[in-house]
Amino acid sequence: MEMFIDGEWRAATSGRSFDILDKSTGVVIDAVPRGSLEDAQIALIAASDAFPAWSRSDPSERSALLRGIASGLRASLSDFASIISAEVGRPMAGCTREVERCADLLDYFADEGDRLFEAWRTSDSESAFVLRQPVGVVVAITPFNMPLTLMIMKVGAALVAGCTVVGKPAEDSPLSTLKLADLAKEAGLPRGVLNVVTGFGAEIGQALVSNPIPAKIAFTGGTAAGRAIAREAVGQMKRLTLELGGQSPAIVCEDADLATAAKAVVRHGFANSGQLCYRVARVLVHEAVADKFTAQMVAETRKLIVGSAHDPQSDLGPVVGERILLAAERHVADARRKGARLLFGGKRLTGGAYDAGCYFAPTILADCTPDMLVMQEEAFSPVIGVQIVTSDEEALEIANGTAFGLAAFVFTADRERAMRLVRDLDAGSVWINDIQRSRHDMPFGGFKMSGLGREKSAHGIEAYLELKTVYFPQ
Numbered sequence: 001m002e003m004f005i006d007g008e009w010r011a012a013t014s015g016r017s018f019d020i021l022d023k024s025t026g027v028v029i030d031a032v033p034r035g036s037l038e039d040a041q042i043a044l045i046a047a048s049d050a051f052p053a054w055s056r057s058d059p060s061e062r063s064a065l066l067r068g069i070a071s072g073l074r075a076s077l078s079d080f081a082s083i084i085s086a087e088v089g090r091p092m093a094g095c096t097r098e099v100e101r102c103a104d105l106l107d108y109f110a111d112e113g114d115r116l117f118e119a120w121r122t123s124d125s126e127s128a129f130v131l132r133q134p135v136g137v138v139v140a141i142t143p144f145n146m147p148l149t150l151m152i153m154k155v156g157a158a159l160v161a162g163c164t165v166v167g168k169p170a171e172d173s174p175l176s177t178l179k180l181a182d183l184a185k186e187a188g189l190p191r192g193v194l195n196v197v198t199g200f201g202a203e204i205g206q207a208l209v210s211n212p213i214p215a216k217i218a219f220t221g222g223t224a225a226g227r228a229i230a231r232e233a234v235g236q237m238k239r240l241t242l243e244l245g246g247q248s249p250a251i252v253c254e255d256a257d258l259a260t261a262a263k264a265v266v267r268h269g270f271a272n273s274g275q276l277c278y279r280v281a282r283v284l285v286h287e288a289v290a291d292k293f294t295a296q297m298v299a300e301t302r303k304l305i306v307g308s309a310h311d312p313q314s315d316l317g318p319v320v321g322e323r324i325l326l327a328a329e330r331h332v333a334d335a336r337r338k339g340a341r342l343l344f345g346g347k348r349l350t351g352g353a354y355d356a357g358c359y360f361a362p363t364i365l366a367d368c369t370p371d372m373l374v375m376q377e378e379a380f381s382p383v384i385g386v387q388i389v390t391s392d393e394e395a396l397e398i399a400n401g402t403a404f405g406l407a408a409f410v411f412t413a414d415r416e417r418a419m420r421l422v423r424d425l426d427a428g429s430v431w432i433n434d435i436q437r438s439r440h441d442m443p444f445g446g447f448k449m450s451g452l453g454r455e456k457s458a459h460g461i462e463a464y465l466e467l468k469t470v471y472f473p474q
């Protein structure tokens with residue numbers, strides 16, 4: 001596929017491209033342009049030219065266009081799901097749910113946009129009022145793991161607010177975002193309002209961020225890239241939303257429903273083969289139930305089938321590349337050297353169909369301690385570390401003892417105890433006694449090094465608006 005700039009499909013000005021692989025089979029499924037500084041500039045100018053008309057359009061027209069894109073997504077659900085399944089390596093069932101939820105998210109932004117603009121219009125006083133104006137051109141940069149969702153979280157909110165966008169999907173999985181641009185064109189989005197460029201982060205990503213045109217950078221990805229982007233953006237006072245890494249803890253108290261907790265921790269900790277920002281990465285379990293709980297975790301993990309994303313039997317597919325395998329191996333080796341016990345997995349899966357992709361067995365390490373990498377650093381892989389704790393205070397100290405603060409999970413039968421833990425946890429979202437999907441009408445984002453600002457919900461739309469206070473004579 002080519003890049004989508006100013007309503008047209010284009011190759012890179014350099015003429016260069018790179019291959020996109022099916023992560024389960026290693027087969028090349030497409031090639032996309034390797035965009036660079038010139039392409040970033042062309043796309044940003046297109047977005048800047050489109051901004052005046054789009055920003056002044058009636059919010060209800062913008063919402064109607066988003067609903068059009070949502071219905072286009074529903075009409076081509078299986079096409080989108082197949083693309084994501086191949087480019088990321090996730091089994092189809094999860095990808096189908098991702099596309100359905102993306103359509104719902106666009107509808108949510110459309111409805112919420114209508115509601116917010118109406119509420120703001122009627123809340124002004126006689127002598128002063130607040131105008132909400134779109135910030136300007138937005139650069140939206142996304143990671144590989146949930147390619148459509150994370151782009152739509154930005155694009156949906158930005159478009160409904162009246163901003164124009166240049167999107168830059170990850171180099172591993174750009175195809176679903178390019179296809180989204182195609183849908184937007186079909187739905188009637190004016191040219192230049194949504195542009196999608198492709199290339200490697202360090203080249204075109206940096207070129208987009210350092211360019212003076214965008215007023216806002218919305219970024220989801222690793223904390224290292226997020227810090228580099230923040231430094232550049234703050235120097236130009238660009239608005240920023242950063243959704244970064246996580247190392248999220250689950251606290252399992254001695255009074256918890258252990259069967260439910262084990263199922264939830266295993267399902268969520270290994271979801272998308274561990275390539276999920278707010279997955280359970282660490283378990284802090286009370287000593288009284290530690291053996292029983294880890295046995296239940298192992299029993300749940302044993303049920304998981306790891307295989308090609310194209311096999312309907314597979315629960316977990318491959319990871320996206322060698323770098324994730326290396327990170328997982330590093331964490332396992334470090335933990336074992338420091339005294340952890342390997343309860344399950346711990347290695348690459350090889351032989352037969354496994355040799356066509358990068359597969360890692362879901363892995364549980366027990367007797368972990370806070371000095372182990374698995375308890376501190378994000379590996380973005382299917383490895384969970386389990387540590388025994390003797391009190392809630394100790395659990396909290398360890399839970400909060402990393403640089404991250406994206407999510408946390410609490411399992412206890414005592415609601416007051418749960419609320420005390422919730423109050424003291426450094427986390428942007430906390431789930432109690434089960435782990436269901438995050439809601440579109442609730443904010444999502446992190447404390448500490450897990451990010452800045454929130455996406456989704458009304459807060460997610462406000463992040464694309466400037467406030468202008470206007471006074472009349474009294």
Ligand code: NAD
Pocket residue numbers: 141142143144145146150168169170171199200201202204205206209220221222223225226228229243244245246276277278378380406446450451
């Ligand atoms: P990554 O940071 O390597 O890349 C993310 C995106 O940034 C890619 O599009 C990449 O090309 C681009 N990029 C990289 N360096 C850049 C730079 N200097 N300037 C501009 N763009 C640059 O992340 P990844 O490996 O694709 O994804 C995994 C990471 O994403 C994990 O850390 C995970 O926790 C995080 N993530 C966070 C959330 C969240 O909501 N907090 C959601 C999903 C993933």
